Amino acid sequence: MxxxxxxxxxxxxxxxxxxxxxxxxxxxxxxxxxxxxxxxPNASKLGEYECGFPAFEDARAQFDVRFYLVAILFIIFDLEAAFLFPWAVSLHGIGWTGWGAMMIFLVELVLGYAYAWKVGALEWE
Incomplete structure (x- = not known):
């Protein structure tokens, strides 16, 4: 022990x-x-420094839901790229089982992309 x-x-x-x-x-x-x-501390040090001008709207204003949808879709496709690189590097060691699992993953991803495109989630009006 x-x-x-x-x-x-x-x-x-x-x-x-x-x-x-x-x-x-x-x-x-x-x-x-x-x-x-x-x-x-003084007023100029505590002022806005990110964009250079005072905020013209409340910081807690609601965003359009399409913004979040596009952000989520970006994260999904970014993670897909992050999964593809280690898979490609280790493909020789994982064999046909790993190849099949990645093909299932890619088919699911393409189906999700096609659905998002069909419902108009990628269009910004």
Whole structure:
């Protein structure tokens, strides 16, 4: 039993060091900015910085559902590409079973794409 617990010691040490370093990267800059006097918030520092101009609408405004549909379809086809690369690299080792499983996956994906196209999910009006 003691050998099993000793096997987890490197993992626990790694997690403790990772927790310490990540906490240090978050907390130390805040402490240093307070001690050096660089922490001086004002209106220009707290203003909009992403797009360069003030927001003209509420940030909690509802988006059109088509935006989410296109985003979900993009993620699906992006994940398909992510599945194809490791499959292609390991095709020699997995044999005909792996090839058949990927063909079933691709047929399902093409059927889903055809359905999305048929119902007009890919059209933006």
């Amino acid at each position: 003691q050998n099993v617990a000793a096997g987890y010691l490197p993992i626990l040490l790694f997690l403790a060091i990772a927790l310490f370093i990540s906490t240090a990267f978050v907390v130390l800059p805040m402490i240093v900015s307070r001690l050096t006097g660089s922490h001086q």
